[in-house]
Amino acid sequence: MPRATTRGRPRSPTGGYAPEQTRQALIDSALELFGSRGYAVTSVQEITEAAGVTKGAFYHHFESKEDLLALIHDQFLDLQLAMLREALLRDEDPAARLRELLRALLATTARYQANVTVFYLERRHLTGERFEAMRRKRDEFDRLFLQVIERGIDEGKFRGDLDARIAGLGILGMCAWVHQWYRPGGRYTAEEIADIFSEMALAGLLAERS
Amino acid sequence: MPRATTRGRPRSPTGGYAPEQTRQALIDSALELFGSRGYAVTSVQEITEAAGVTKGAFYHHFESKEDLLALIHDQFLDLQLAMLREALLRDEDPAARLRELLRALLATTARYQANVTVFYLERRHLTGERFEAMRRKRDEFDRLFLQVIERGIDEGKFRGDLDARIAGLGILGMCAWVHQWYRPGGRYTAEEIADIFSEMALAGLLAERS
Amino acid sequence: MPRATTRGRPRSPTGGYAPEQTRQALIDSALELFGSRGYAVTSVQEITEAAGVTKGAFYHHFESKEDLLALIHDQFLDLQLAMLREALLRDEDPAARLRELLRALLATTARYQANVTVFYLERRHLTGERFEAMRRKRDEFDRLFLQVIERGIDEGKFRGDLDARIAGLGILGMCAWVHQWYRPGGRYTAEEIADIFSEMALAGLLAERS
């Protein structure tokens, strides 16, 4: 989700229109504003002002404010799912897989902070089919994530006496919560946090405990 | 456009006004609406309609909509802090203390679901001094929570090589996230979830590991 | 439908509010504007400016612009129906009854010109249940009007070989069309026009023709 570089310049160097830049500038501005102040209190006016285009241009590119919110969710969830699927493909043992997964997850959290915030705090403002579409993708994400635990149990590497779903949701919560307190440039990098969390989670999960 | 007004709530049995009931009805309605739909998209009109009173009554009891949001936060955080302080008072060993804490935390989550949701999703809409007041209480909560870990390390019961803050925030995240998926009447009670989480957390924290 | 006398004075002489005057001023202004320029091109802004109140006051009294249009239709149709029913009550012979009816109809047209214009030109802008409610009243009006012809035929006073419905709709058309060209203060009064129409209609309807 690269930040806009062309604030307010919807015209291409050749003098003609640059619709793709206009569109991206609007997405970038909206993402930042939704993330920092919230979807409901961000006006279309503010978005277009931040993007340097007129309100008309907004509605040329998007059906509605909610439409743009849905787009932002969709792009983000596609990214998350791609990342998750990639981590699952590598043929490693369950512990290594989990470690990779948390690293990827927290790397995303660190890199796409606004997206993560919008996803956690603003998804409730999607309605109807837009909400359902988001929910389906999110459920797919959860399902794939929990599979990592389940497979570890099936392979006899993780303890079978802990409910996989509860344990998985606990680990997911650890990671999700990071966006509330993580600040780039802080004492630990996202990777280091992921490794601490992995260690904690695996201590609880690994079967070879006394 | 006359509104349907008295669902009868605010009048006392004796026929006079019942200010405390009116006030509480407003708080209850607001809490439910803020929790289910969000603070920003809930109008004072909706709150008063749900409470069965007029808009005038609202402004008789509260300075503004944000004032009511602040009140809701304040009451909830006071409750959380009291619960946390009580759990810390009992002179137990760190592991037992953590277990008690998680039980209390998740009991609150289950019992005050709307409050928890409002706290996590809507606190950003507090401004100025109201935001600061909330932040101070929340920081105090985090501080006390992390102390449990720190004291466990100081007493030599918890591993000293894991950063207490990161580990604590991880555990906090596990618990905070519960409000996203917990449904009363589900397979596990809040207490059972707390115990699973405790076991996982303690496995990661307890020093006596190989 | 008396015209507003208090343009722009929503406050009563005693200094308090005068909601009924505000409401009536809005209805009057809307009626005039809908009649002269059309419902669709009349903005709520224009209505409130003409009435001397703010937009907020408009929405305090009416749900929507269409709601006000519906109200105007309703009041007018109630008036028309009352007039029609009264004319039907008098126990006269069919010819006299028809004459009375046309007089009453054209008197209304002359007196409530804006209402008539709005009814004929703007009723299509009612939607859903509001349209159906208008349609029901209008159908009732047509039904009662056509009954006058049918009863004349049944009583053997009007020719039985002309289709009552077509003849009645023809007479109705004569009268309805008047609003297109009638100007108060013109050569003929509404009553005189009604009498000319009656004579023409009765010539066509009366059975005692060679």
Place this chain on the structure above:
Amino acid sequence: MPRATTRGRPRSPTGGYAPEQTRQALIDSALELFGSRGYAVTSVQEITEAAGVTKGAFYHHFESKEDLLALIHDQFLDLQLAMLREALLRDEDPAARLRELLRALLATTARYQANVTVFYLERRHLTGERFEAMRRKRDEFDRLFLQVIERGIDEGKFRGDLDARIAGLGILGMCAWVHQWYRPGGRYTAEEIADIFSEMALAGLLAERS
């Protein structure tokens, strides 16, 4: 927001553009929409979508939305005038002439229903010179129509004691109103309705009455 564009209409079989077809498709779409929903609430967007072309094409063919409304009026009034002039040319006696006229008038009403509706309900939305041009043609139509009555009186065939203008406007109203209730495929054809109306009108007009 790319619109669904080419429903294929505007391209000629040879693959090039077919401007006359585009133009006609726009006129047809506009006529139908203006007739069914009204000029003011029909957007250029809707017209072009219904015609399967883009907005640019619209403004290539017409100066403005009002320009197209004027064109529709102009074409319709030319048609009506031609029809009226033809009916007047035939050297018949006044009664036969009136009968022919009503037949022609109602045949038009039945055949060009949308045009008739637009003419009666939407002409008020023409402004300035466009309105004047429409008014001139309409006045010419009325003048010619009333002449039929006047000539009947002059020739001593119609009663001289009824005001020719009022009687004529009555008859015109009968016919104009037909568009409000006529449905093709109903019990009577337009011609039959015309004959009933002629009979009624002539009964009132013919001098040889007792």
Place this chain on the structure above:
DNA sequence: AATGAATGAGTATTCATTCAT
């Protein structure tokens, strides 16, 4: 001949809040 990106003024409606009673 036709496109589609963009504008800018306008629309209906909502809303937190005030205040005289």
Place this chain on the structure above:
DNA sequence: AATGAATGAATACTCATTCAT
């Protein structure tokens, strides 16, 4: 303690029209 009329500013969205290509 509570009402309800009223405000005024803001909101999402629409629309006729322009213009470079």
